Amino acid sequence: MTLRNKYIFLCVYLVCGTSLVQSVVAKQEECAELNNSTWQEYRQYRANLQVQYLLLTRRNPDCAQKFEWESLTKETSLFNLFSPTKVIIHGYSALGSRPSWVKDLSQALLRAQDVNVVVVDWVYGASFAYNLVVENYKEVAVQISVLINEMQKYGCKLETFHFIGMSLGAHVAGFVGTLFEGKIGRITGLDPAGPMFKGADTYDRLDPSDAQFVDAIHTDSDYFGISIPVGHVDFFLNGGKDQTGCARSRFPTMYGYVICDHMRALHVYQSSLNGSCPLVGVPCQSYEEFLKGRCLDCDAFKGKCPQIGLSINSGIAVSPLPKEQKVFLLTTSLSPFCAHHILLELNVSPLDKSAEVEVILRTENTGSQQRLRLQTDSTVYRTVVAHPIALCQINTIIIKNTGARFYRQSEIHVRSVCVSEFPSARREEPLCVNNIHIRRGTPWSHDFVQVCDIF
Structure with a gap:
């Protein structure tokens, strides 16, 4: 090998070698998975919750890596300190099973943006008895805040965090935001949980003061979701209640039918990430007024309608930001749901x-x-x-x-x-x-x- 070729090889190694080594090490490690919880495990671990964190990036979109703040110092960590971080928090799990949608949402986020995706796994504390799960959510938020505090020491800035919480996970995210005095960059609530939260104080549930920008998607506000606005902008799909395509005849099991409206917020949000069509909300006092054609523009936002997805502040350019602004939109029954x-x-x-x-x-x-x-x-x-x-x-x-x-x-x-x-x-x-x-x-x-x- 000539001196010139050796020099080229050395330069390539210095630039790419570390990444290649990390990729090889990551592939050699066993992929991390979210927990499943049996009744026996629930009784054993409920007291300490067993919260764990999984990391996915564009370098390991199919194979999650266990994540903790100590791993930031390791060469094998795939976390990029210079990229924004999306934090996904699942909600209540009646049967103790791992939420199967988490990986799909993570991969959709990674296709849309080059980010770190950190998944909060609190299945042990989120299973079986709902009233006991609600007792756990603040402790989970405290544990997450400890992780965020440590990450700040390594250069992560609060404004670069975007929390995405499904159902009860939205209120977990909200309490994390409360602990950081609203300095978190963004929180997105996917049909935030309603039972035991509708009449709760804003300190105990998601609200606009929890982050620099809070948006929420409502799809089941008459049962599992919350019926009141909880963000700067709240998207009420088809009025926020009965969703098209959620008829009983479409589902082989009663459980699938019961959660269809509730899970639609997740599916619509995930669909919005591919950018195939805009999901635009129109501000209005009520759904009835919207359907009567009495709200036809977005002059309240200086003509720029808010849009579901990753646009900064949902595309809103007005200042100061509105609070608890209801916007309404109709959807179709199938992905990409745009109407x-x-x-x-x-x-x-x-x-x-x-x-x-x-x-x-x-x-x-x-x-x-x-x-x-x-x-x-x-x-x-x-x-x-x-x-x-x-x-x-x-x-x-x-x-x-x-x-x-x-x-x-x-x-x-x-x-x-x-x-x-x-x-x-x-x-x-x-x-x-x-x-x-x-x-x-x-x-x-x-x-x-x-x-x-x-x-």
């Missing part, structure tokens, strides 16, 4: 009898439908429809008079029917059709010819 908000406006002539119409918006491969009950004391109807495709791709609108034969209006005169998409940065004009007569049993339809702008 376009279509405002449907129907103006009809006065009716002698009540009536019912079905409005169908159709594209080449899909469609959406909405039923409207028309009364004798009203002529203008507005409602928001979730449509999987953008307004500019809607080919056909169909209206059917679906009323009963003897008790409903036989013919309906529609002065105008208009559809428009919101929120829209370009303020597109609505699509309207005027002067329509719809008889019972004879659907009316109209084809649109339009092309979406491509930017």
Whole structure:
């Protein structure tokens, strides 16, 4: 080997050698796993919780490494002191089994950003009796804070930490934030737990003061999730309660059906990380007002709507940040869950009898439908429809008079029917059709010819 080649080899070794050695060592080590807890183990370990931490990075996305602050001094540690850190905290585990979703969420985060992912494993303290688990959550937060304190000594800054807590894990994250006086960079609550927390003091649950920015996704606020806002921005999906696609007939087990709404927050958040489509919330006082089309823009945020995902402050640019701002959005039943908000406006002539119409918006491969009950004391109807495709791709609108034969209006005169998409940065004009007569049993339809702008 010539002197020049030896010099090149030495340079490559100095730059890459350490990483290669660490990678080899990491592969030789057995991959760390989250715990499972049997009833016997629960009785044995509940007193000391047995909290452990797992580390995943882009260098070991499939093989977790056990993590503790002492490992920061070891050459075999894959933790990067110069990268942000995502901390995942699972919630209650009724059966004591390890949360299977943690690895998928970790890998989705690593695909989106080059970060350290630290998973908090507190399965022993999170299992079986919910009321006893709630007694444990603050102790888990204290143990996490000890780890964070030690990491600060090695140069990790509080503002670079982003805690992502599922269910009860969101309140664990909130209490960590309380212990650090709100200096943690960000906390994201995925359907924060509701039982025993809805009436709790802000000191005992997640709230906006726990981090520099707190966002929360609500999907089961009538059962396992909390119904009140707990962040700077709170996304209420489909009103925060019943989620599309969570019908009993879709699940082979009752357990899968029961937790479907609750787990939807996780699945939507995970889907948002791939950036395939925006999940944008619209500020409004209530879900009912939102569905009536009375909240169509994001002027409260200076026109920039908050978005689920990793955008800084959910994309909000206003200062100071809002607190406990409810935003609403509709979703589809399957990943990536994105739906376009279509405002449907129907103006009809006065009716002698009540009536019912079905409005169908159709594209080449899909469609959406909405039923409207028309009364004798009203002529203008507005409602928001979730449509999987953008307004500019809607080919056909169909209206059917679906009323009963003897008790409903036989013919309906529609002065105008208009559809428009919101929120829209370009303020597109609505699509309207005027002067329509719809008889019972004879659907009316109209084809649109339009092309979406491509930017």
